[in-house]
Amino acid sequence: MKLLKTNWIKTLALSALVAASSVQAGTLEERIADGETIRLGFAAAPPWAYAGNDGSPKGFVNGIAVDVLKRMGHTNIEPVLTDWSSLIPSLKAGRVDMVTGGMYIVKARCENMDFSDPIGAFGDTFVVPKGNPKNIETYQDLIDQNLTMVAPSGYNTLKDAKDAGVPASNITEVPGTTEALAALRTGRVDALATNVLEAKHAADIDENLDMSDPANFVGRDKQVVGIGFRPEDKEFRLAFNKALKEYIGSEEMMATVTPDDYIEAFLPGDLTMEDACKAN
Structure with missing residues (x-):
C-alpha cells in the first residue's frame, strides 16, 4: 500500500511538471506545430479592434493581422478579448500570442514587447x-x-x-x-x-x-501603430513582417480596413518601428 501511494504521488508530481512545462513551453511556431491556435489579444476599442456578434475578431487591426496570417498559411486563430491595460501582461504571461489592440509604438511598450513593422500612423x-x-x-x-x-x-x-x-x-x-x-x-x-x-x-x-x-491639437507627432509579439517569437515576427510588406497598402488590405474608417492617408509610408521605439 505504501509503495502504491508513493508511486501515485510520483505520478501526480510528474503530471504537474508536464502540465507546467506545457503552459510555459515553446515559441509560437512550436505552438502552431502542435496544432494550437494563434491567440489574438485585443480590447473593445472600435474601429481598431473589437469582437463581432459571433465573437470573431473585428476592427482594422484584427483584419490586417488575420489577412497577413492567412498569407503565411495560418487560419487557426482564436480571439481573446480583454481590458486594454491587460494586453501586454497577457502577452508576457503567455495567455495571448499577438497583441492586435492597435497600440502606438512607444518606448515604454518596446521595452515590454516587440512590435511588427508599422501598420499605420495616427494622431x-x-x-x-x-x-x-x-x-x-x-x-x-x-x-x-x-x-x-x-x-x-x-x-x-x-x-x-x-x-x-x-x-x-x-x-x-x-x-x-x-x-x-x-x-x-x-x-x-x-x-x-x-x-x-x-x-x-x-x-x-x-x-x-x-x-x-x-x-x-498640440501633442505628440503622428504616431505609428504595430502588432505586438513576445521577444522569443522573433522568427515568427520577422516572417509576419515579410508578409506584411507585400500586403501593406494593397487592394486586399484597403478592402479589409476601409469599413473601419482606415483611409490611405493613414498608411505609415517610410516610418519605422525602430525609429518609433527610440523616439519616445
Missing part, C-alpha cells in the same frame, strides 16, 4: 460634448480653464496630459473606452483624450458628441 485629439462648448482643442485649454479629462488605462494620452502640465487631480483613468465615454456623457469629465480614429467613431455614433479639430 490624437479630444472627444467633447456636441458643439465643443468649452472650446477644448489642446491640453493647455484644460489647464487654462481648470477642466477635466478621461482616458483608458494604458493610453499614451494619460502620460502626455501630465507631461503637458494637466494636474493629476484633473485626469481620470478608467478601464476602457466604454467607461471613458460614459464619464463624458454623464458630465463627470469635460473631454476624452484619445486617438483620431476612436474620436471620429465616437462622434459618428453619438449625436451628442463631437471630435475637436485634430489640426489644432
